[in-house]
Amino acid sequence: MFILLSEVLICLFSVLLVNGCATNQQDSMEAVARDIASKNNCSGNRPFKIVVHGGAGDWSDFSNDQRHTYTLFLENLLISGKQQLSTGQSAVEVVESMISALENHSGFNAGRGGYKNSNGDVELDAAIMDGATLKSGAVAGTRRTKNPIQVARAIMERTKQVFFVGPGADLIGSQLGFRNVNQNYFETSKSDLELFKKNEKYGTVGAVVLDKCGSIASGTSTGGLESKPPGRVGDSPIIGAGTYANNLTLAVSMTGHGEMIIRHTLAHEFSSMVQYQRLTPAIAAEKLVKRMKNVGAEVGLIAVDVQGNHAVAFNTEGMIHGVIDSSSNPIVKFGYH
Numbered sequence: 001m002f003i004l005l006s007e008v009l010i011c012l013f014s015v016l017l018v019n020g021c022a023t024n025q026q027d028s029m030e031a032v033a034r035d036i037a038s039k040n041n042c043s044g045n046r047p048f049k050i051v052v053h054g055g056a057g058d059w060s061d062f063s064n065d066q067r068h069t070y071t072l073f074l075e076n077l078l079i080s081g082k083q084q085l086s087t088g089q090s091a092v093e094v095v096e097s098m099i100s101a102l103e104n105h106s107g108f109n110a111g112r113g114g115y116k117n118s119n120g121d122v123e124l125d126a127a128i129m130d131g132a133t134l135k136s137g138a139v140a141g142t143r144r145t146k147n148p149i150q151v152a153r154a155i156m157e158r159t160k161q162v163f164f165v166g167p168g169a170d171l172i173g174s175q176l177g178f179r180n181v182n183q184n185y186f187e188t189s190k191s192d193l194e195l196f197k198k199n200e201k202y203g204t205v206g207a208v209v210l211d212k213c214g215s216i217a218s219g220t221s222t223g224g225l226e227s228k229p230p231g232r233v234g235d236s237p238i239i240g241a242g243t244y245a246n247n248l249t250l251a252v253s254m255t256g257h258g259e260m261i262i263r264h265t266l267a268h269e270f271s272s273m274v275q276y277q278r279l280t281p282a283i284a285a286e287k288l289v290k291r292m293k294n295v296g297a298e299v300g301l302i303a304v305d306v307q308g309n310h311a312v313a314f315n316t317e318g319m320i321h322g323v324i325d326s327s328s329n330p331i332v333k334f335g336y337h
């Protein structure tokens with residue numbers, strides 16, 4: 001009995017530290033996952049909201065068919081997110097599922113559709129943050145992870161660490177139970193490449209969510225800039241640069257020129273403007289993108305706060321994005337109008 005108990009404890013301990021103990025590890029992990037899932041149900045009844053983006057850039061030469069395809073996809077995605085939130089799923093849960101779907105769609109520069117680096121390999125970055133706890137998880141430079149956002153979330157909830165890179169990020173993903181894929185999984189189809197013709201620079205995806213309990217979360221996922229040097233990491237997985245969430249201020253996901261976003265710690269700067277200058281998210285967002293334009297940086301962002309105020313701003317030609325809330329139908333736009 002004692003041996004059994006100590007084995008379980010050792011095993012549980014090793015699962016928490018993400019170590020071996022192969023035979024019982026799967027069971028214990030499932031128990032941990034169930035525990036997390038139960039905490040992810042919220043019983044509040046407040047108005048909720050979702051904002052997603054598919055990258056800042058120039059979408060102006062999209063044909064009507066292309067617009068229709070992307071619009072339909074994002075509308076359906078937002079409707080499924082709305083259903084999830086109405087059944088009490090948490091902001092973190094819905095951020096993960098919105099971004100997973102975008103990662104699985106090869107028409108966005110994230111997950112399956114991630115751009116290749118200058119060696120012809122796909123290296124992916126992602127981060128997620130829970131505004132209620134300031135807990136966060138991130139991965140950078142993954143080459144074998146199918147859904148970086150899922151591994152980022154598992155790092156946040158099931159390990160003591162925050163950020164894993166390169167082979168270590170792929171490894172922790174498989175240790176946490178996620179399937180790895182080969183590089184050829186990331187081949188973007190010819191027709192999707194055609195869709196991307198004019199959008200060679202951006203296409204990163206992000207989501208910010210307010211749930212029924214009044215909590216917010218954010219996530220961002222990307223293949224980075226096209227033909228980046230191997231090992232280059234942009235802003236998306238860096239907490240406070242491309243991704244940030246804090247129930248006291250807002251949840252934000254950035255897109256655009258990663259190096260400039262990192263230098264200006266833009267997501268946290270945005271949060272500070274709301275916190276200390278007492279600006280609304282929409283006003284702070286406009287000021288921020290204008291300021292970045294003045295220093296020559298192309299950026300875009302989405303944000304939501306716990307009151308349900310949201311912001312969408314960019315200084316590029318456009319930014320594909322969509323919004324839905326508890327009482328509305330989805331709205332998808334390629335620019336401001």
Ligand code: ASP
Nearest residue numbers: 202204224234255256258
């Ligand atoms: N911010 C991303 C990066 O620099 C690119 C993008 O938003 O499209 O990696």
